[in-house]
Amino acid sequence: MAEKTTTSHREEQNRPQVDLATSMMGRRGPGMHMTGNIEHAQNLSETVGRLWGYLRQQRATLMLAGIIVVINTLLTLVGPYLLALAIDQYIIPGDLPGLWRIGGLMLVVYGANSLTTWLQAYIMAGAAQHTVRALRNDLFARIQTFSLRFFDTHNHGDLMSRLTNDIENVNNVLSENVTQLVSGLLSLVGVAGIMLWINWRLALVVLFMQPLLMLTVTRWVAKNTRVGFRDQQAALGKLNGLIEETVTGQRVVKAYSREPLVLADFAADNQTLRRAATKAQIYAGFMGPTMNFISNLGLAVLAGTGGWLAVSGLATVGTIAAFINYARQFGRPLNEIANLYNQLQSAVAGAERVFATLDERAELANAENALSLTELQGDVVFKDVCFGYDVQTPVLKGVNLHAKPGEIVALVGPTGAGKTTIVNLLTRFYDIDSGQIIIDGHDLRQLHRHDLRRQLGIVLQDTFLFADSVMENIRYGRLEATDDEVIAAATLANADQFIHRLPQGYETPLSERGSNLSQGQRQLLAIARAILANPRILILDEATSSVDTRTEQHIQEAMLRLMAGRTSFVIAHRLSTIRNADQILVINHGEIIERGTHESLLAQQGFYYNLYTSQFRATSSAAVQPQTAATVQAMLPA
Amino acid sequence: MPATRKLAIFLKPYWHWATLAPLLMVLEVSMDLLQPRFIEHIIDEGIAKSNMQVVFSTGLWMVGVAVIGLIGGVGCGIFTVLASQNFGADLRQTLFAKVQALSFGNLDTLETGGLITRLTNDVTQVTEMVSMLLRVMVRVPLLMVGSLIMGYLTSPRLAVLFLVLIPVVSVVLLRVINRAYPLFGGVQQRLDRLNTVMQENLAGVRVVKAFVRTKHELGRFQRANADLTDHNIQAVRTVAVTMPLMMLALNTGIVAALWIGGVSIDNGGMQVGQVVAFINYLMQALMALMMISMLTMRFSRAEASSVRIGEVLASRPEIQNRPQAQAEFAPKGAVAFDGVTFHYNGNHGDPVLKDIRFSASPGETVALLGATGAGKSSLISLIPRFYDVANGRVTIDNVDVRDVDEATLRQKIGFALQESVLFTGTIRDNIRYGRPDASDEEVAAAAQAAQAHDFIMSFPNGYDSIVGQRGVNLSGGQKQRIAIARALITDPAVLILDDSTSAVDVETEAKIQAALAKLRRGRTSFIVAQRISTVLAADKILVLDDGRVTAVGNHAELMESSPIYQEIYASQLDNGVVIDG
Incomplete structure (x- = not known):
């Protein structure tokens, strides 16, 4: 339980935040790539190939976007050139009509530039979102087909992060970075070309100096921050772990007055984080000012050399003005591509994990010609069934049982004996290792799994409720049930009373894990759900363990009426829950060691007898002793 | 802010x-x-x-x-x-x-x-x-103000452009933000919704499979997904307008600067360098404006x-210590409730406990019985002062619990809560949580009493096995037994077990009871339980119904006097059995 809650908080923290500010920028801020751990994709070409499989459905749109990106980049390059032209050819010579004309041309170019920028974002938004949507749908549909074994062995937090973080990364890359990368590369080549064409001398200065400085600085900072961020991340992880655990167990902390010790632990971890974070952030903080410095230095060198060239007659004023613009246009994609590289890497790594999940083996498939039994009789036979959740530890060893239609079969035994496992096999959540399970004369593996489960009603010990109204939670048992049928089922389950006391009755919304209800109340809802499903075989796995005994008795009476003529399996610790069973199977260490009715088992004076009389022997109060002995006597057949 | x-x-x-x-x-x-x-x-x-x-x-x-x-x-x-x-x-x-x-x-x-x-x-x-x-x-x-000033200093005439461009850009930005902000709120909502569906399908996978609701869940997910996609596209497209419009404004500004500058230079009122510098300031000012809106x-x-x-x-x-709270407290364990009324939400709404009166002498065992929601857990949580009473008082050895220092009070009380939370660390550390200086022998003794010793020893690392995600997986019953050992080791004057054996099978529970019977000597115990077998041996049984004590007595007395008790008893044993007291 504690573990589950922990996971959920983690999920909450992983919750991706929609960031309007970033979206408006159209790109991530500088240094953004520095803050996370840089991941590397394992198999780039294959993953990209599979992503392309999704993108192909948008082929026409993508082609259009590609053309627009190229046009847009060209227009961006033309702008500063026209600026240089305007200064050199028209302003300096004082050609005012010419200035008006070229100004008009510039307005047209700039207008078209803005239009194509908008178009490309507009188109890519649709293409990216639809691709990501298909990916998400596939992932969810795939997860639905996995067997319980998969969910046993995979961390839920991890799976959630596939659907959220990993897909979000893919989304970002598709909607922004791909076009950025294309236009970035195009601009680099274009700007370099134009600069060389306008003034090769000045161009060489810009082309050599800027990238060289930028790469050197980025590398130096990245090298130092990587270690720093790793330390910071580790310290943060440790502290967050402490926070989660302490706050989850806060009541225990208080009950044992451990607050001072907990605070001391926290202070130590917090101090470690303070130091690590300060160090890492200071290094990362060098990035911005240094980039700014390089850009300013570039400006100085450009102005200096440009001035010198101009004085020597090798450059014009307009050229310098244009170069100031071009230098900026050259620096920006350079910086962006460095950022993009890391984002692309982590997106591909994310896509890789998504695809790996998609490639997981699905649930045990239905047999080729699976039988579709729509009306089960409820005759269940286990023949020498052996099973283990993993290979080393067998849980069931040669279990034999036969439940005839209409019988109530109780499974009794210590915790961990294998009772729930029998249920798990009957519902075919898992497949058996050897032996055979036969329902109505058919091997379980020959039956269509969904048809089988549709006729089983299962109430588990740990009740799961959905974040929906009470009404809808019960209706989950049979989606087409009317409100009246739901209420009737709730009444049978003895839940109607407390539901009426809830603030909005049947329309009261339940929180995700149903925490606004007590454990007992949640169990009553689960029972109502199973009643509504109207199954041919009912399975109650400790379904009333948290319900008080009087209520339980009422439920049982209702159930008995409901289940007349149907087979039921009941797992319970409480004697009262099982004494009416037609067969009681006593399970210990994965084997059925005794079987019979309540009376015959008591008469045997074996394991069952010990299980249910030891409690009376154990009581120490002398006053009660004779009386309990009398009780035991009364329970035994005369 | x-x-x-x-x-x-x-x-x-x-x-x-x-x-x-x-x-x-x-x-x-x-x-x-x-x-x-x-x-x-x-x-x-x-x-x-x-x-x-x-x-x-x-x-x-x-x-x-x-x-x-x-x-x-x-x-x-x-x-x-x-x-x-x-x-x-x-x-x-x-x-x-x-x-x-x-x-x-x-x-x-x-x-x-x-x-x-x-x-x-x-x-x-x-x-x-x-x-x-x-x-x-x-x-x-x-940067914004500086650019404006420097732009003005460079050329007052060109600075007129600021007066036109800045209001225009501000209005555009404001309009986009005003439209986009709720849109992104909507996207966040849809994203949360999608995650909820996913999370529910992971946590409730058994229910989904058992009721064969795969198709239903797929539909639910696809609807949520399509909804998210639509909103996302709308939001992204709305903000996609910003950048192009900003650039258009900036570029129009540049062209205007060229025209105005061109005319001025022509009639000698300005120099080329001024125009170039001004364009730079213009860019910086507009970028700064954009940054402000994002921030x-x-x-x-x-x-x-x-x-x-x-x-x-x-x-x-x-709950806060009273100024004159007792820091020293060595009670024998006489617990008394004196007309106690209690609410959970401040002091309004329906009281959970109404006028509770009873007393327990040192060394007595008190059991609480009653339906789900009758107030059993609420009652016992008042003894260590987890909550304060609304009316009346709870006393230990005739001292109001509110007059004792909180930590001192709780050190005298051992409490095994309904939900057994364990912490990351070894089993040993978990057992001696309440008394870190307990010796290994004491830890083992407490574990033995709680019937935990045997299963702990069955782990390869015994008491040094790690509890938690990367450690041994404990079943609910095993966790409960460790929690009981944790409560026992503090050697409390008052021991409280809140339904702490619900996941333990009957036989083991009986053993725990037997062991506790020995340990209970000399301390007052409170036991909440659903099973009547757990409460049979108690000196005093309180039957609670809807927040009131409806009957007090030992088993024999209650079998005579309390119809509710009889009913509970009968419900757990054979309906037909009649026992005469």
Whole structure:
């Protein structure tokens, strides 16, 4: 339980935040790539190939976007050139009509530039979102087909992060970075070309100096921050772990007055984080000012050399003005591509994990010609069934049982004996290792799994409720049930009373894990759900363990009426829950060691007898002793 | 940002760094603002007049100014980090200490998940905001104002363009933000919805499979997914307008500057360099404006975090030591409830307990029985003062529990809660949680009494096995038994077991009961249980119904006097059995 809650908080923290500010920028801020751990994709070409499989459905749109990106980049390059032209050819010579004309041309170019920028974002938004949507749908549909074994062995937090973080990364890359990368590369080549064409001398200065400085600085900072961020991340992880655990167990902390010790632990971890974070952030903080410095230095060198060239007659004023613009246009994609590289890497790594999940083996498939039994009789036979959740530890060893239609079969035994496992096999959540399970004369593996489960009603010990109204939670048992049928089922389950006391009755919304209800109340809802499903075989796995005994008795009476003529399996610790069973199977260490009715088992004076009389022997109060002995006597057949 | 402003006190100890950072930022920005003027100088004084001396010296000046700017920028970064990280660490520490001081009632309202988010996510958000505030909030307006001033100084005539462009751009930005903000809120909602569906399908996978609801769930997911996609597209497309419009405004400004400048230069009122410099200032001003609009949005998110943090900081622990609270307390264990009434939500609403009166002598065992929701757990949680009574009083050895120091009181009481929470660490550490100095023998003895010793020894590492995600997996019953051992080891005067054997099978429970019977001697015990077998041996059984004690007595007495007790008894044993007392 504690573990589950922990996971959920983690999920909450992983919750991706929609960031309007970033979206408006159209790109991530500088240094953004520095803050996370840089991941590397394992198999780039294959993953990209599979992503392309999704993108192909948008082929026409993508082609259009590609053309627009190229046009847009060209227009961006033309702008500063026209600026240089305007200064050199028209302003300096004082050609005012010419200035008006070229100004008009510039307005047209700039207008078209803005239009194509908008178009490309507009188109890519649709293409990216639809691709990501298909990916998400596939992932969810795939997860639905996995067997319980998969969910046993995979961390839920991890799976959630596939659907959220990993897909979000893919989304970002598709909607922004791909076009950025294309236009970035195009601009680099274009700007370099134009600069060389306008003034090769000045161009060489810009082309050599800027990238060289930028790469050197980025590398130096990245090298130092990587270690720093790793330390910071580790310290943060440790502290967050402490926070989660302490706050989850806060009541225990208080009950044992451990607050001072907990605070001391926290202070130590917090101090470690303070130091690590300060160090890492200071290094990362060098990035911005240094980039700014390089850009300013570039400006100085450009102005200096440009001035010198101009004085020597090798450059014009307009050229310098244009170069100031071009230098900026050259620096920006350079910086962006460095950022993009890391984002692309982590997106591909994310896509890789998504695809790996998609490639997981699905649930045990239905047999080729699976039988579709729509009306089960409820005759269940286990023949020498052996099973283990993993290979080393067998849980069931040669279990034999036969439940005839209409019988109530109780499974009794210590915790961990294998009772729930029998249920798990009957519902075919898992497949058996050897032996055979036969329902109505058919091997379980020959039956269509969904048809089988549709006729089983299962109430588990740990009740799961959905974040929906009470009404809808019960209706989950049979989606087409009317409100009246739901209420009737709730009444049978003895839940109607407390539901009426809830603030909005049947329309009261339940929180995700149903925490606004007590454990007992949640169990009553689960029972109502199973009643509504109207199954041919009912399975109650400790379904009333948290319900008080009087209520339980009422439920049982209702159930008995409901289940007349149907087979039921009941797992319970409480004697009262099982004494009416037609067969009681006593399970210990994965084997059925005794079987019979309540009376015959008591008469045997074996394991069952010990299980249910030891409690009376154990009581120490002398006053009660004779009386309990009398009780035991009364329970035994005369 | 009123909530954020309240948190500013945490910045106080670091005020020198918090002031130095913006000051150094002023230095960096001023240096940045000088650069276009130097370019203007190079063009108009150097190139136009073919003065190489001016070109070189100005170029050197530019480098020098860039270096000073670098120093300012790096310094600002360092001091910002020092101020903001220390601020964040202190805030987190204070918040955590506050959570430790909260009482059960506060924890009920604030909820575990919420508290964790506040301590982690929200503190990070606010810390980041402080860091941005120190760095950018000075930089951007300064750049903005500075560009306006420098632009005006460069050419008053061209500066008229500011008067046109800035209002136009502001209006565009405001309109986009106003439209986009709710859209992104909607996207967040849909994203949460999608995640909820996913999470429910992971946590409730058995239910989904058992009821064969795969198709239903697929439909639910696809609807949520399509809804998210539509909203996302709409939101992204709405903001996609911003950048192109901004650029258009800027570029129109440039063309206008060229026209106006061209005319002025023609009639000798201006020089080329001025136009070039002005265009630079224009760019900087508009970019700064855009940055401001984005920062506003960032801050609104941090403000939400500040509000959540402020809520915790402002909450008063419902339970506080009285000024003259007893620090020394060595009770024998006589517990008495004297007309106790209790509500969960402050002192309004239906009382959960009504006029409870009973007393237990030292060494007695008191069992509580009653239906789900009758008030059993509420009653026993008043003894260690997890909650305060609304009326009446709870006493131990005739001392009101409110007159004893909280920690002292709880050290005398052993409590095994309904939900057995264990902490990461060894089993041994978990058992001696309440008394870290307990010896290994004492740990083993407590585990033996709780019937935990045998299963603990069956693990390869015995008492040193690690509990938690990467350690041994304990079943519910095993966790409960460790929790009982944890309660026993403190050797309390009052022992409280709140339905703490519900997941333990009957036979093991009987063994625990037998072991406890020995340990119970000399201490008062309270036991909440559903099973009648658990309560049979109690000296006193309280039958609760709807918040009232409807019957008190031992088993034999109650079998005679209490119909409810008889019914509970009968429901657990054979209906037909009649027992005469």
